[in-house]
Amino acid sequence: MISLKIDNNDISVEDGTSVLEAARLTGADIPTLCHDGKLEHYTSCMVCLVKDKKSGKFIASCSARVSNGMDIDTMGEEVTRIRRKSAELLLSEHRADCEAPCRTVCPAGYNIPLMNRLISNLHFEEAAALSKKQTGSEYLWCFSCKAYCENACRRNKTDTPISIKNLQVYISGQQDIPRSDQCEKPRVRDKRFQSLSGRISEKELKEWLKESNDNHQRYSIIKNNDSASGEALACLHCDCRASSDCSLRAVAEKLEVKDPKGKLVNSEAVKKINRKTNLIFENAKCIKCGLCVRLCEESNGGPALCFMNRGFVSILSEPLTCGFEEVLPGRTRECIEICPTGALAWFQTNPKDEIKG
Secondary structure (H helix, E strand, O other): OEEEEEOOEEEEEOOOOEHHHHHHHOOOOOOOOOOOOOOOOOOOOOOOEEEEOOOOEEEEOOOOEOOOOOEEEOOOHHHHHHHHHHHHHHHHHOOOOOOOHHHHOOOOOOOHHHHHHHHHOOOHHHHHHHHHHHHOOOOEHHHOOOOHHHHHOHHHHOOOOOOHHHHHHHHHHOOOOOEOOOOOOOOOOOHHHOOOOOOOOHHHHHHHHHHOOOOOOOOOOOOOHHHHHHHHOOOOOOOOOOOOOOHHHHHHHHOOOOOOOOOOOOOOOOEEEEOOOOEEEEHHHOOOOOHHHHHHOOOOOOOOOEEEOOHHHOEEEOOOOOOHHHOOOOOHHHHHHHOOOOOEEEOOOOHHHHHHO
């Protein structure tokens, strides 16, 4: 057995135990982004750093092994400061919005992007249920609102904004939700994660257009399900599918880290869609933790994602020998579930699960 101290607590563990595992036995709350106990460790994110007071060194707790006499500090001021710096570095390359602009300016905070996805996929019952849940069956702000959401809509960059207000009013009518004659002024929610993408290039805007359908007629007036779905299909979906379940966001919030103003742009933001497996990959959201790569490297389930290039310009991509629609035929769900951000997600998700979440 190995004897050591963790946050002034004496502990004995088996030889070969990681510092992270030992620390968690004492109740220490150490964040991780690139670690999974079922996979071989690969030090990447550095948010799990701790300090060995005996040697004075900072070590990655997920990969470092315990040794006799260690005196580990998991929550000191120095440790917290370095973890914050690690999170800031990850965010500096993470060019993606947690929330779409339309939602951040909405006085009521309605989940507009999710509503648009439900309508465009003809899930009208689920859309109505979402409207009822968000209003609490009280009233809908949209009747008297000045459509701040449409002013913020990024579709403005290509032609005209989505008719968000009319879509919300149409769907609420299916639940007989009463109208409100008053509307609050818009207020931005969670400024730290309002606009992680910064300035959008023309190439990146074209990538967003991949999720919209420009072959359908646009409708400014919503009269029926056909006009509702047709208009919703034009949505760029510039929110993040993992906005409510993102490990990077959770770590940043816990460490009270703000999104850096400057972004490291090492490659153009690209959306890749595998319609065979219902997978979408957005490299601007990837923090290169390598979890999906390690998960599949010993698998015989077909082509998997891999690292391309080196250093700061490295990215995750399909192998050179195949297209994206050939990757992850058997491990799509596992890769999506292990991803700490919204980089890997279901292109079309289960609407009922989304509403519950």
